[in-house]
Amino acid sequence: MRIGLVTDSCCDLPRDFLDQHQIVILPITIHGYDGTFIDSRDPVATRNFYRHQAEAGVTNFESEPFSVEQIRELFLSRLVLEFDSVFCLTVMQSRSQIFNHCTQAARAIITEYRPIREQANLTKPFTLRVFDSANIFAAQGLVVAEVARLISQQASNSEITKYIERLTQTTQGFLMPADLSQLRHQARRKGDKSVGFLSYALGSALDIKPVVRVYRGETTSVARIHGFHNGVEKLFLFAQAQLERGLFAPTICVSYGGDPAVVENMPAYQKLKQACKNHDVQLLLGEMGTTAGVNIGPGGVGLAFASEIEAVLD
Incomplete structure (x- = not known):
């Protein structure tokens, strides 16, 4: 067939x-x-x-x-x-x-x-x-x-x-914007309260980035991290920890709002890549589609894995 x-x-x-x-x-x-x-x-x-x-x-x-x-x-x-x-x-x-x-x-x-x-x-x-x-x-x-x-x-x-x-x-997705203006603009237009005005104002002033989780058809802000690169590093280390605990599916997906080579050169991504190789998990890195880009803006990062345990990002 x-x-x-x-x-x-x-x-x-x-x-x-x-x-x-x-x-x-x-x-x-x-x-x-x-x-x-x-x-x-x-x-x-x-x-x-x-x-x-x-x-x-x-x-x-x-x-x-x-x-x-x-x-x-x-x-x-x-x-x-x-x-x-x-x-x-x-x-x-x-x-x-x-x-x-x-x-x-x-x-x-x-x-x-x-x-x-x-x-x-x-x-x-x-x-x-x-x-x-x-x-x-x-x-x-x-x-x-x-x-x-x-x-x-x-x-x-x-x-x-x-x-x-x-x-x-079981699939859990995480999104981190590089700039909050696009995320907030689109969220307001669609009635999504994941990033409120106060969070936006403080985040912009203090360079605090929200991490938005998508799980079972719902989006929620699950963490706030100082600095985009610091946040992305934590996100990759978080995925590596979930991988080592055991995943439901042998795949991790990463997307970037721009040239994926930017992510490929990040040390934390290289660590995740090696961990995937060690555990026989395929790691797929590609461009974040424009539909994602117009929602969270250029330079944003998306990451996903499937786990039967609801993951908590500290």
Whole structure:
């Protein structure tokens, strides 16, 4: 059985990983003051977007996901022919309409695919499952990466489904902005109180950075750390400690709002990389997608792991 994997461009994974596993991306359009940018996880275009955003100091962006009709067209024109079964993993539904759009499109796809496959002499039925990853950005990437691993190991649909259900309950994502202005602007626009005005004012004045955790579909501020580089170092050491305690899934994802080489050169990241090698855990580092970037700003860092123990960042 040919099993396909679809996600949206909120998913932070390296481009070479996406290509290797033939993961299909649902693009997201970013509307800014000087036009639009279509985020399809192109590394060069993403870095240019961050560079432009940092130079212009722009904070006012809107994102627009694929419509129900666009998703339906993608599946019926291509995916029902390329695959016999598809798993679609979206950014958490409390943050975007992508899950709802995919769910609505799935109803039409399942009722309309048969003549298309029959014309191509494909006799097997087509199946489609849509899942809310219950997470965002690097943590959404972890869920997708783990499903890609199971597909490559030729796991059955039922095995993959059960694993996704556990992953969505154990994957924990952490975000640290380099600058609070973008995070607060977007949080206010969406009614998110994770970073209030007082926290923003004090944080900006004292260089105190919040660490935002995303877990089971909710976002909360779990720590405040003085200095961005100090905070990132603590975040990597924290992930290393969780790794050594034991993870639910053998993957850690890291994303950066800019050139990932910046993170690669950090000593704490190198320590985490060595720990992952020692424990046979894959460490995936890639560009933070523009959807993440317009929410927490250029230069931000995302990190994710899956653990059956709710991790507490001191």
